[in-house]
Amino acid sequence: MPDRDAMTAWRLVTASLALAAACGLPECATAAVPASAGESIYLQGVLGSGAPLVGNRTNGGASTQGADAACVNCHQRSGLGSTEGNTLIPPITGDNLFHGHAHSGSMHGNRSPYTPATLARAIREGVDPEGRTLSSLMPRYALDDADMAALVAYLKSLAVHRVPGVTPSELHLATIFTPDADPVKRRGVLDVLEHYVVEQNGSASANRRWQLHIWQLAGPATTWQAQLEHDLQSEPVFAVLSGLGGSNWGPVHEFCEQNAIPCLFPNVEVPIASDGDFYSLYFSRGVLLEAELIGTDLARLARDTQHLAIVQVYRAGDSGEAAAHVLTTRLREHGLSVRDRILAAGGTSGRGVAAALREAGKADALVLWLRPDDIAALGSPPVVRQVYLSGLMGGLEAIPLPASWRGLARLAYPFATPDHRGAQVNYPLGWFSLRKIPLVAAQVQVDTYVACGLMAEVGTHLADTYVRPYLIEQLQGMAEHHLVTGYYPHLTLGYRQQFASKGGYMARLTEEHGTVRVVADGDWIVP
Amino acid sequence: MLRLLGVAAPLIGLAAVGAAFSQESSEQSAPPRASHSFMSSAQYTVPDVRLVRDDGKAVALPEEMNDGRPVVLNFIYTTCSTICPLMSQTLAQFDHELGADRGRVHLMSISIDPEEDTVARLHAYAQKFHAGPEWQHYTGTAQASLTAQRAFNVWRGDKMGHSSVTFVRAAPGTPWLRIEGFVTPGELLQQYHHLLEQSGATVATR
Structure with missing residues (x-):
């Protein structure tokens, strides 16, 4: 994906800068990027030797390895554990493990603090400081001494420190x-x-x-x-x-x-x-989601026809450029190709849009990654079967699409439509x-x-x-x-989920009594 | 209707009754029992919802469930990192241990986070557990998944609230065995064979 490539480039450009600056604050030493052997075991399930971590479950359960066996999956990045249904995953930060006595009724059961030796026994053999067997959910890990020391050091570093940006008040x-x-x-x-x-x-x-x-x-x-x-x-x-x-x-x-x-x-x-x-x-995912929605729709359109000539238009450097890359990739997966018409960067005054469309040649479907100024200057519509627009870039229901284009238009709309908000x-x-x-x-x-x-x-x-x-x-x-979800029908996140709203509509524009409305054309789609 | 199985019921694992209702902590000592599971027999009305299978095909849940094969069912989501991988591993191991009988059973895993779990993600998840043609994963709309979860009484307010529940049914029309908690592959296999034997006996005496 192009955004992935852009990210890689950024990482190369900025890695040295960031390493120099990341630990300017005393507390961030443990949270920053440089990986220790213990961190690799905890987060990635990779041992010091580079071999995958292996966890064995007792009670007839299967073994896990590598990233699936990593501590982070259950105990979380913070080390503070989690709750899933009636399963409690206890916190394993250094302060929780090594200091204080965990009281009966807490998540630790009634146990004395761990020492590095009793913790090593717990991780290898599944026995707590009181000699009791840990739950069968917790795998047993046959770590060697060096890996164990690295992991224990990492757990100690997860202790809850004073965090920058937070004072008592x-x-x-x-x-x-x-x-x-x-x-x-x-x-x-x-x-x-x-x-x-x-x-x-x-x-x-x-x-x-x-x-x-x-x-x-x-x-x-x-x-x-x-x-x-x-x-x-x-x-x-x-x-x-x-x-x-x-x-x-x-x-x-x-x-x-x-x-x-x-x-x-x-x-x-x-x-x-x-x-x-x-x-x-x-x-x-913003316009990247819109590209997926349009790609899905175009693939369906292409099923009913032998050949589908697709042209997409965007301004260089604007958000539509990234969306256009995603759409190109998606269409290629469906065996479809798309021609790009790229408008000069910087202008959003509608300059050159109508001319670019005339020069684009014959198209069955037109995809416009354009802002309101450009959309208002589209002129008269070409002979096409379908025109796709980015709702996000075009101004949602305020999109100034000339009336003569409305019947052709399908809007990618990654929100609840106005009548459902x-x-x-x-x-x-x-x-x-x-x-x-x-x-x-x-x-x-x-x-x-x-x-x-x-x-x-x-x-x-x-x-x-x-x-x-x-x-x-x-x-x-x-x-x-969360009760107020705004423009989104619902929001959900989870472990390793970055985007709270996952789908969108393909919408069309209708006019009733002089008012232009956006209405969903079909169900909510999660592409 | 949920009927707890009486002492006379010839099912193993009854020693574990009650375990599912106490909170399980990985640091609590394990009681001397075969597993952390709790079993009951129940009738559920399979809701008429449309789901999307991990091969991309839109299907009706009743048709998928009522094709005559015994069904083993659970509810999972692919970004669940704690209990779902264990549930899926258990199904995978169970499937493996069925050996030649594998083709007779239908394993079904329905996503409780269907918008995140696209067909592609579910397919990748299924492959990770070496799911054969007898084991299908299902997604669909959020509403369809919710309806299915409610019908089997596994909806707990949100996906993070879910717990490990496995359902086994010998044939359409017969009761479901509901197993709460972490059943081992070996126990699941015993339960499965027992349920099939019972069902066969019932059919024979009809």
């Missing part, structure tokens, strides 16, 4: 704006954030006052990560909340992953989809209205409100355990219970 959060972010949307996002912080700090349930830091990036994208490292040094924050990007969020995503900073629900059209990344959570959107809109927040970009502002709501709610789940990976783990569990 304050919780420091940052919000990030890239220089290419739309200035109107930026104002709208900031309005919501600032009002939410005031509201949150006045609420009786808040156990810490939120302090919001605005990190405004400037200059070329190659310098953003260094700017963010600097911001983090001067204003240590616990997490990054919301924010707004343009077409390139890669450096911010990479900053969050490398510094182990939770980066919660930024407003971006092109999020970074990367298996294995942990700290970045997004509402949806109801209270999920009306509640935040009413909240804005009461506080006289100008509605300049409704969907982005509502997403910002939902992001704040999720942060506030997860704060109550954390109790006083302000540990960064634990914040992500709690969000993975509670997201689907």
Whole structure:
């Protein structure tokens, strides 16, 4: 995937910078990227020798190995354990294992603290300090002494430290704006954030006052990560909340992953989809999801015809470029090819759009990754069977598509359609209205409100355990219970899930009594 | 209708009655019992929902379930890292130990996180557990999965609330054996054979 390639490039460019800066803070030494042998065992299931970790289950269960046998699967990245149904996975951070006496009724049972020797016995033979057998869910691991020492050292490092950005009375959060972010949307996002912080700090349930830091990036994208490292040094924050990007969020995503900073629900059209990344959570895959939706639809269209000539149009450097790459890949998997018409970067004034379409030649299906200015300047429609548009880029139901194009148009729409939104959107809109927040970009502002709501709610789940990976783990569990989901029909996360809303509609535009409406054309699709 | 099996019921594992209702902690000492499972017999009405099989085909749940073969059913999701891999391993080992009888059974695993578990992800998950043609995984809409979970009384408010439950049924129309907790492959095999014998006896005396 192109976003994957972009990520790799970023990692190469910025690796040395990040390594130098990542441990500027005393506490981040254990959370940062450089892998120890113990970390490899815990997170990847790879032994010091490079061989896969092997876990054997007693009680007739099968053995597991490699990544499937890694401790992180059950005990989580934070080491604080988890609950699944009536199964409790106990915390195994250093302070839990080695200090204090676990009381009866706690998750540890009634046991004395472990020593390195009794812990080694527990891991190898499944026996606790009191001589009792551990649950059959816990595999037995035949680690050699060096691997055991490395693992024990890693578990000790997982102890709950004082975390930057958290004081007894304050919780420091940052919000990030890239220089290419739309200035109107930026104002709208900031309005919501600032009002939410005031509201949150006045609420009786808040156990810490939120302090919001605005990190405004400037200059070329190659310098953003260094700017963010600097911001983090001067204003240590616990997490990054919301924010707004343009077409390139890669450096911010990479900053969050490398510094182990939770980066919660930024407003971006092109999020970074990367298996294995942990700290970045997004509402949806944005235009990349739209490309999958359109690809699925085109593949269906192609089944009824012998040949389908497809042309896609995007502006160089805009979000549509990444979407176009994904669509090309998807169509290729279905044996379809697509021709690209690329408009010059920078212009969103509609210049050259009509001419580009005329020059594109004959097409059966046209895919337009265009902004409202370009869409308004489309001119008269060519002879095509179907026109696909990005709802996200085109302005959703405010899309200024000329009337003569409407009958041909199918809109990728990764949200609930307007007639199915109801209270999920009306509640935040009413909240804005009461506080006289100008509605300049409704969907982005509502997403910002939902992001704040999720942060506030997860704060109550954390109790006083302000540990960064634990914040992500709690969000993975509670997201689907959050009541106000905004434009999304539902939100769910889970272990190794980055995107809370997974699907979308293909929609069409209808006109009734002079009003243009967006209506779903078929079911919710998860491509 | 849920009927707890009486003492006279010739099922093994009754010593474990009650285990499923106490919280299991990996650090609690293991009681001296064969397994951490709890068994009951139950009748469920298979709901008429459409699901999507891991080969991409849209299917009706009743037809999938009522093709005449004995069914072993569980509910899983592919990003579940704690109990689902163990449940799937148990099914895989059970399937392997069936040997030549493998072709007679239908193993079914229904996703409780269907939007994340696309056909491609389910297929990859199935391959990881070496699922043969007798073992299918199912996804679908969130609503369809929910309906199926409710019908089998496994919905616990969210996917994180789910627990290990395995269902076995000898033939359409006969009761389901509901096994709560972590049954071992060997125990599952015994239960399966026993249920088939019982069912055969019932058919013979009709």
